[in-house]
Amino acid sequence: MATKTKVERVVWEWVDRENPGFKFNVMLLDTVFGEIFSPGDQGGSTAAMVRWVYDGEKMEMLNQIKPQWYIGAAVGRLCVAALATGVVDGSRVFCCAGKYSWKQVLEILKGMYPEREFKEVPDQGEDLTRGRT
Known part of the structure; x- marks a missing residue:
């Protein structure tokens, strides 16, 4: 993240x-959920x-990613389309x-696959930040 910030400042x-x-x-996208457009590149x-x-894998890595914001893959395309119109210029566009x-x-996956047993993930609470409206 620090490298991305430095690169953005230089640009x-x-x-x-x-x-x-x-x-x-x-x-500025955070986590992207939704339809996978290129499954082989994920x-x-x-x-x-x-x-x-x-799959219950890499839990130690997931535990390091605290609750935060997401954007849907289709909504991401809308953000790109908004930028392509030329109306937005010189902006940092937060997409969430x-x-x-x-x-x-995990709870969504359990609802989608009730017959499957899943490895539990720790409850890390929720992101309490508020976006601007």
Whole structure:
């Protein structure tokens, strides 16, 4: 995350200095859930993390990811479309649909697959941050 922040700062400095002939924005996505558009390319994506909950794998890594915001894959496409219209320029666009925790993800999976036994994930509470409306 620190590297991404540093890169963004450098790019913003470049945009300010060079004043390019195109619009520049940053999409700030957190976890993306939804339809997988390229199943073979999901090794490190958040879609893979849902699979970890399903399979009961890499729980130590999941435990490090605290409750936070998510965006649906289809909503992400809408955000990209909004930027493509050219109306937004020089902005940091925060894209989020709601909050989640791995415990909530597990409960959804249990509802979808009631015959399956799942490994429990710790209840880490919920993200209490509030978005602007």
